[in-house]
Ligand SMILES: [Zn+2]
């Protein structure tokens with residue numbers, strides 16, 4: 238039998254086909270409701286909610302199944318499996334969904350999860366798939382009545398899927414009012430109202446399939462043709478980062494709870510309706526008053542044509558990877574699921590960051606390739622690892638090489654020397670990577686050449702961090718890092734470091750500690766975000782090499798390949814990103830042709 242994840246995989250082509258139809262109709266009517274980055278971002282969040290559900294499902298379906306089979310008040314499995322039983326279960330589910338959804342808008346901590354679905358300023362079929370990844374944490378509570386009534390888990394899962402799939406089609410502006418249908422069912426018109434932030438529409442129309450729940454409990458509001466819906470959340474997200482989208486409201490609540498002076502207020506923040514703030518916190522950290530007109534301006538960082546192509550292709554690759562992941566997830570071991578989830582998440586984050594101009598497309602590819610190199614090493618997929626490991630540094634080289642233009646150098650106020658040293662460091666890292674990767678293969682011992690390559694790479698980094706800063710500007714960082722390095726060396730020395738390796742490892746530890754100390758000194762002088770990224774990268778190198786050395790000379794560590802490689806790629810990426818001084822939207826000089834995206838239908842007139 239198919240799992241719910243597999244049903245979603247099979248439904249995906251249908252979703253995309255309908256999205257294409259809606260987009261085409263919108264174009265023909267001159268009311269296109271799609272913007273590429275917004276749609277990709279929404280779909281990205283839908284993907285993340287499905288991939289993360291692989292892990293939270295254990296919680297949600299697990300608890301439900303336990304309650305239904307041990308605590309159920311009614312034993313009526315044959316009834317629930319009959320046709321009237323199925324229909325009643327669907328109604329029952331829709332009723333529970335109404336309350337979950339309503340509380341999702343009326344209780345802060347539940348809103349923190351549900352807000353993801355509302356963050357898009359567009360309203361189209363891609364918005365429907367924009368789903369939270371943390372809803373499962375508390376959502377299961379609302380379906381316990383069904384478990385207590387003995388609705389079998391299978392029936393519960395199927396009607397849940399029906400309720401979810403039904404809501405897909407109502408997310409469109411292309412279907413107007415539908416007469417009697419609007420009075421009974423959740424419809425495009427009803428649900429537009431639900432997504433609107435206009436004063437009169439706020440917190441209305443929660444129904445999933447039936448809208449009669451709203452009419453019964455006083456939350457129904459009809460769409461008024463004179464008041465066009467403005468979509469989104471009050472408090473705009475302004476980001477394509479899928480992790481931030483999921484975390485942002487939790488962060489706001491945690492912030493207010495932390496700063497509240499009254500203990501009761503610290504708890505109230507989580508339980509009161511969204512927007513409620515303790516008086517003292519609101520005074521100290523005021524927020525701007527809600528302005529509907531400000532919400533009509535769409536968040537749309539400029540994207541050049543090549544970047545749009547890049548984003549589209551990346552998204553297709555991610556969807557394909559996700560489909561394979563979801564199809565196999567239920568039969569795969571937890572560890573490999575976690576590893577592939579990490580790879581997909583890296584890809585999603587990098588795509589969002591590239592669309593936003595926070596990183597270059599080459600950096601996105603470097604991160605994705607690094608994640609794949611890490612996963613393939615951990616899972617013993619040797620040939621794939623041999624592809625992705627050198628590819629990662631290859632992308633790093635391209636990331637840097639595309640920046641060595643006079644225009645770039647003048648924009649970034651950096652010297653050519655700076656870029657060449659960075660290139661040299663990455664070339665040495667690439668050869669070090671290849672040597673260590675092939676060490677022990679073909680009866681060759683390549684550990685020493687690998688060590689020398691990395692020694693040279695770190696020397697280049699030290700020279701790089703010295704170009705714009707005097708030696709060791711922070712004495713405290715120097716002493717602290719020297720102590721850590723000495724302690725690590727002493728530990729290795731007394732725990733099995735072979736005699737032949739004592740001198741090479743001593744030299745290596747000194748060079749890497751020197752690099753980290755210089756990077757932190759540089760941060761102390763420059764005090765900017767780029768220098769901080771570089772210093773953090775240098776520290777990640779120390780972590781990576783410490784794990785590598787302990788794993789090799791002292792004792793094998795569990796999942797060593799993951800920790801060594803992941804921290805190594807984090808180190809390289811942070812140093813490259815920080816050294817290039819890449820800021821959000823740096824390519825304005827070359828991208829004058831790039832137009833910000835517009836959604837004509839929701840523009841202010
Ligand atoms: Zn909602």
Ligand SMILES: [Zn+2]
Pocket residue numbers: 354365408428432
């Ligand atoms: Zn919706």
